[in-house]
Amino acid sequence: MTIRRHHDMGGLDAGTVEPVEHDYAIWEKRVDAIVKLMSTEDRPYLSTDELRRGIEELGPGVYDELNYYERWISSATNLMLEKGVFSVKELGRKMADVESRWQAAGAKPQ
Amino acid sequence: MSPHDGPGHDHEHDHGPHPYQPDIEDSGYTERMVMAQAVEELLIEKGIITADEMRAQVELMDSREPALGAKVVARAWADPAFKQRLLEDVNKAAAEMDIDTGHIPIRAVENTPDVHNVIVCTLCSCYPRLLIGLPPDWYKSRAYRSRTVREPRVVLAEFGTEIADDVEVRVHDSTADLRYMVLPMRPAGTDDWDEDRLAELVNRDSMIGVSLASEPK
Structure with a gap:
């Protein structure tokens, strides 16, 4: 018997397919754009396989908690940290900066 | 919307x-x-x-929407030589229509009276996005990814698509390196239709294979 990883779900039992459509939010489109722009020939930072590996490595808990583009940005960010595109410190500082700007503009965390 | x-x-x-x-x-x-x-x-x-x-x-x-893929399908219905080229190489055939589908190969799988095709990506969400836009949520859902390879007829029935027992159902599991699109069957009663009119019958789900092309009204 093969041991499956959590993303490898082909053939497993699951519920009814709910015909849910989706209007992509702007932030999701921008995550999509970041990933595409960082996987071009002159910017070979993220390949599709690497992105998927990064998503699979999020682990079962996080994988199921996050929605689709949250998984993408998590994986892409980890890969870019791994490759030294930016540092943990730079990212942390920038995230604090973004959050305080958003809060100043009246946005609230979910 | x-x-x-x-x-x-x-x-x-x-x-x-x-x-x-x-x-x-x-x-x-x-x-x-x-x-x-x-x-x-x-x-x-x-x-x-x-x-x-x-x-x-x-x-x-x-700018990538199902309408783009629909145009390609309609041309394949209207022009047998184009259909042949599409079955050989989707990316190249789409380029003839000035549609850039990127560097990941897309393979067209043709529905016939004997074979119905459906696409899935069990491992993630690979999809011919440069041809028909971003995938609907259900395509990325656990239920669709898990069950389509095991009980495609049941999944298709949930979409209201009943496939006769004597029709073979083929499931194509997409990967990062190879994507699929379904070339649905041209509906009967459309013999004298031009490409623009035909394209209106090609709905997104028919290019995923969970439904058929729309019937002419």
């Missing part, structure tokens, strides 16, 4: 980093949204990408 009508659509034509976004204003932000914004700003500040490239990329994906 089409993806173009989503909240904040007009916003993406603005320049530079976005301090405030309508989708965040409406429903609050998550840590990953903050992360996405931070990463975008870092990459722009470091000169790795530009704000213009970001905008162009978002616009490129916004």
Whole structure:
């Protein structure tokens, strides 16, 4: 018997397919754009396989908690940290900066 | 509602980093949204990408809709020589129609009276996105990914598509390196129709294979 990883779900039992459509939010489109722009020939930072590996490595808990583009940005960010595109410190500082700007503009965390 | 009508659509034509976004204003932000914004700003500040490239990329994906794939299918129905070329190489055939489908090969699988094809990506969400746009949520759902390879007829029935027992159902599991599109069967009663009219019968789900092309009204 093969041991499956959590993303490898082909053939497993699951519920009814709910015909849910989706209007992509702007932030999701921008995550999509970041990933595409960082996987071009002159910017070979993220390949599709690497992105998927990064998503699979999020682990079962996080994988199921996050929605689709949250998984993408998590994986892409980890890969870019791994490759030294930016540092943990730079990212942390920038995230604090973004959050305080958003809060100043009246946005609230979910 | 089409993806173009989503909240904040007009916003993406603005320049530079976005301090405030309508989708965040409406429903609050998550840590990953903050992360996405931070990463975008870092990459722009470091000169790795530009704000213009970001905008162009978002616009490129916004321009990819099922209608694009529908045009290709309609041409294949109307022009047997084109259909042959499409079955040999989708990316090349689409390029004849000035549709750039990128470097990942897409293979067309043709429905016939004896064979019905359906596509899935069990491992993630691979999809011919440059030909028919971003996938619907259900395509990425656990239920669809898990069950389509095991009981495709049951899954198809959930979409209202009953496939006769004497028709073979073939399931194609997409990968990062090979995508599929279904070439649905041309509906009867459309013999004298031109491509534009035919294209209206090609719905998105028929190119995924969970439904058939629409019947002429």
